[in-house]
Amino acid sequence: MSHLYTRKYYILLLMMIPLIFLLSFSYVAMGKSKDSFHMKFKHLIISGEGTTLKIYEIITFENPANQNLPEKITFTSTLPQGATNLVFEKAEELEQLPKGFTATFDTGDQTSTDISYSYEIPDFNSDRTLSFTQNYDVDTLNILIPAAMNLSIASERFTTNEPVTINDNTYKYYTAKDVKAEEPLDIQFLLKPATDDMAGMNMGGSTQPVISKQAPQFHNPGHIRVWYQSPLRSMNPHIFLIILGVVVISGIALYIRYRMMEQERLEASRNEKDDLFxxxxxxxxxxxxxxxxxxxxxxxxxxxxxxxRDKRNAYKEQLIHVKLQLRELTE
Incomplete structure (x- = not known):
C-alpha cells in the first residue's frame, strides 16, 4: 500500500513539473517585460547648412507587454563616425562616449514615450557613406530629407516611398523595417552637384582696333565711333550719362527702401513665428x-x-508633427 501511495505522489509530482515550469516562465517573462523596452519608431530628419549635415533623431520607446515603461530609462546610442555637437533635449543624465553616448531620461510613467536629439556631420561636401549602428531592435526606421535639398540616399536596406508633406514642407521619404540590434546599416548619402550655367562659356575678345596714342584725353575716338554706331546716336551722350546716373541712384534708393520694408516684414514674421511657437x-x-x-x-x-489603439496612434502622429514644426521654428 505504501508503494502505491508513493507511486501516486510521484505521478502527481511529475504532472506538476510542467505547471511549475510554465508559472516560472510566465513570472520571468512578466518581470522582463516590465523592465524592458524597445524602439517602435525611429525618425532621422536630415537638414544642412553650408557643408555641415544636420541629423535630428526622434525615437519612440514602447513596452512590448503594453505595460507602463520603467520610470526612468537608460539607453546607449552609437553615432556615425565624425558626429559632433550632440544636443539632447530632455536627458537627466548624459555621458558622451568615444562612439556615441549614454543617456537617462524620465518616461512619464507611460506605455510609450518619445525622445529626441540632434548632432552634426561637418565637412560634408562630397558623397559619403555613414554607418548607423542600432544598439536596440527598431520596428520602423524612417529617413526624411527635404525635397529641395540636393541630397538622396542609396541603401539596399531602405525602401523609397512617395514624398511626404508635413506642415507644407515636402520630404523625400525612406523606410527600413525590422532593423536588428548591431545590424550593419551603411547608408550612402549622394550629393547632386549644382549646375553652373556659366561653366565652359567662352567670352570672345574685343574686335575694336587699337586706340591711337594721339587721341584726346576725354573723348576717345574709339568711344565716339562706338557711340555713333549705336541706336542711341541721336541722343546727346552727356544727357544720356545724366539719365543713367539718375537711374542708378534711383535703383540704389529703391533697393535701400526694399531692404527696409523686408526688415519690417521679417520682424512681423518673427512675431508671427513666436505666436505660432x-x-x-x-x-x-x-x-x-x-x-x-x-x-x-x-x-x-x-x-x-x-x-x-486608434486614438492613441492618432495622438502620437499629431505629436510628432507638432515636434517637427517646433524643430523647424527653432532652426
Whole structure:
C-alpha cells in the first residue's frame, strides 16, 4: 500500500513539473517585460547648412507587454563616425562616449514615450557613406530629407516611398523595417552637384582696333565711333550719362527702401513665428495630456482596445508633427 501511495505522489509530482515550469516562465517573462523596452519608431530628419549635415533623431520607446515603461530609462546610442555637437533635449543624465553616448531620461510613467536629439556631420561636401549602428531592435526606421535639398540616399536596406508633406514642407521619404540590434546599416548619402550655367562659356575678345596714342584725353575716338554706331546716336551722350546716373541712384534708393520694408516684414514674421511657437507648445502639452488620460482610462478598462489603439496612434502622429514644426521654428 505504501508503494502505491508513493507511486501516486510521484505521478502527481511529475504532472506538476510542467505547471511549475510554465508559472516560472510566465513570472520571468512578466518581470522582463516590465523592465524592458524597445524602439517602435525611429525618425532621422536630415537638414544642412553650408557643408555641415544636420541629423535630428526622434525615437519612440514602447513596452512590448503594453505595460507602463520603467520610470526612468537608460539607453546607449552609437553615432556615425565624425558626429559632433550632440544636443539632447530632455536627458537627466548624459555621458558622451568615444562612439556615441549614454543617456537617462524620465518616461512619464507611460506605455510609450518619445525622445529626441540632434548632432552634426561637418565637412560634408562630397558623397559619403555613414554607418548607423542600432544598439536596440527598431520596428520602423524612417529617413526624411527635404525635397529641395540636393541630397538622396542609396541603401539596399531602405525602401523609397512617395514624398511626404508635413506642415507644407515636402520630404523625400525612406523606410527600413525590422532593423536588428548591431545590424550593419551603411547608408550612402549622394550629393547632386549644382549646375553652373556659366561653366565652359567662352567670352570672345574685343574686335575694336587699337586706340591711337594721339587721341584726346576725354573723348576717345574709339568711344565716339562706338557711340555713333549705336541706336542711341541721336541722343546727346552727356544727357544720356545724366539719365543713367539718375537711374542708378534711383535703383540704389529703391533697393535701400526694399531692404527696409523686408526688415519690417521679417520682424512681423518673427512675431508671427513666436505666436505660432507658443500655440504649438500648448498643443504639444494638450496632446501629451490626452495620451496620459487615454492610458489611464485604458488601464481602468474604460476604453475598448481597438478604440484605444486608434486614438492613441492618432495622438502620437499629431505629436510628432507638432515636434517637427517646433524643430523647424527653432532652426
Amino acid at each position: 507658443d500655440k504649438l507648445l500648448l498643443k504639444q502639452k494638450v496632446l501629451m495630456q490626452k495620451i496620459v488620460e487615454m492610458d489611464e482610462a485604458h488601464q481602468k478598462g474604460n476604453i475598448p482596445e481597438s478604440v484605444y
